[in-house]
Structure formats: C-alpha cells, structure tokens
Amino acid sequence: MLRTVNRVLLGLAGLVLVCGGGAVLAAGTGLAVPSWWPWRGKGDVLLSVADRNRWRGEGWWWPTVIAVLAVVVVLALWWLLAQARRARLAEVLVDSGDGEGALLRGRALEGAVAAEAGALEGVAHAQVALTGRRSAPRARIALLMEPHAAPDEVLGRFTDETLAHARDSAGLAELPAEVRLRAVGHRAERVS
Incomplete structure (x- = not known):
C-alpha cells in the first residue's frame, strides 16, 4: 500500500513539475500560452520588483x-x-567453520524457501523477501493458501519444516520471520 501511494505521489509531483516547467519554458520562448497563465512573454519574471521589495x-x-x-x-x-x-538483503553471511565465512546470495535463499513453502500441502503460492543485516537476516513471507487449507497446520509445517531447513542450511542461530497468510479467491461452493 505504501509503495503504491509513494509511486502515485511521485508520479503526480513529476507531472506537475514537467507541466509547470514546460509552460514556463513555452512562455519564455515566446510560444502561445493559455490566457489564464500569469507569465505571457519573454519580459515577464517569476517575482516582480514590487514583489521582491515588499518584504x-x-x-x-x-x-x-x-x-x-x-x-x-x-x-x-x-x-x-x-x-x-535496497529493501531486500543482497547476501547472507554463512558460518563456514574456517573463521572466514561464506556469502550466500539472498535471492538464492529466498528462492529455496519459496519453492519449499510452495510445495507444502495447502499452499498455492509463496513469496519470500529477506531483510535486515547479512549477519542477522529477517524473512518476510506471504503464503497464498488453497481454500481447503487449515491456517494453523500450514503455519506449523512451514515453521517446523521450511523455516527450520532454511535456518539450518544457512547456519543461522535464528531466522525471525513475519508470515502473512491469504486465501486464494474462489467461488462459493454449492450445497445441494
């Protein structure tokens, strides 16, 4: 939602600036401008001498x-x-045991978690985004559930299996996660 509002406001601000700048440029070059426009010719200025001297x-x-x-x-x-x-985490620091550590691409871990979560029974689609620091990542997960799925079972299996696999494979002590569950839109079933 915030992303949509941000883009709409940015688009409106850009439109106002382009239209205003184009109109001032048109008036400055001597092109025809609407009758209501305050600057009509090359000699007009944004602030007149009287306006500048008033204060x-x-x-x-x-x-x-x-x-x-x-x-x-x-x-x-x-x-x-x-x-x-960037809102997403580009890489995760994995403890390789040699003191140096290894870097795991964030998109690779996101893809693996999303694929495993999408394979769970009752999950139609999964989206994963990693945020935070590379030494302490956090996961934001959106699960789109089938109409017949039980949310508590899906969430339990996701936490016990998928999230545990991701945490163990990346060698993380913990992987905090925010999981959002939504149901697939479907037509009502008829009862006869």
Missing part, C-alpha cells in the same frame, strides 16, 4: 525563506536516498 524591510523574511528552502532540499535528498536503498 525587504522585514528582517525575518529572507532568513525564513532560505531556512524553509534548505529544509525542503534536505527532505528531498533524504527521500531520494530512502528510495534508492
């Missing part, structure tokens, strides 16, 4: 504008870095 006598005005713009820039950079960071 010049107030000592708080320009420091406030600069501080607000600095906060906006810092927030925009923080948001950009938050978008660029």
Whole structure:
C-alpha cells in the first residue's frame, strides 16, 4: 500500500513539475500560452520588483525563506536516498567453520524457501523477501493458501519444516520471520 501511494505521489509531483516547467519554458520562448497563465512573454519574471521589495524591510523574511528552502532540499535528498536503498538483503553471511565465512546470495535463499513453502500441502503460492543485516537476516513471507487449507497446520509445517531447513542450511542461530497468510479467491461452493 505504501509503495503504491509513494509511486502515485511521485508520479503526480513529476507531472506537475514537467507541466509547470514546460509552460514556463513555452512562455519564455515566446510560444502561445493559455490566457489564464500569469507569465505571457519573454519580459515577464517569476517575482516582480514590487514583489521582491515588499518584504525587504522585514528582517525575518529572507532568513525564513532560505531556512524553509534548505529544509525542503534536505527532505528531498533524504527521500531520494530512502528510495534508492535496497529493501531486500543482497547476501547472507554463512558460518563456514574456517573463521572466514561464506556469502550466500539472498535471492538464492529466498528462492529455496519459496519453492519449499510452495510445495507444502495447502499452499498455492509463496513469496519470500529477506531483510535486515547479512549477519542477522529477517524473512518476510506471504503464503497464498488453497481454500481447503487449515491456517494453523500450514503455519506449523512451514515453521517446523521450511523455516527450520532454511535456518539450518544457512547456519543461522535464528531466522525471525513475519508470515502473512491469504486465501486464494474462489467461488462459493454449492450445497445441494
């Protein structure tokens, strides 16, 4: 949900910036712009001399504008870095017994857990994502269950078998997991 909202807001912000920048560029180059647009020609400016001088006598005005713009820039950079960071774990550190350790690709472990979970009776589909640090991974699992499946049995078998196999094969002391169960959409069965 948050990912969808993030993408919609990013798309709207991009659309507003492209449309606004294009309209200012069109007015600046002398192209035809709508009658309601505030800047119509090459000589128009964003802030007129009167607008710029209106607050010049107030000592708080320009420091406030600069501080607000600095906060906006810092927030925009923080948001950009938050978008660029990876949500998934790229590799897991496996204790190989020689003191060096080995690296296991996160996608490989995710695929193995998803395949084994998908083979469980009552599971239609499984998705796995590893997060956290490479020395202390965490798993987020989404299990799509068949209509006839019992959630407690599926969760018990997943925890006792699939998650235990993943933890043991990676040599991890623990592998905390968040499991979300959903049922496959299906039509109601008729009772005769």
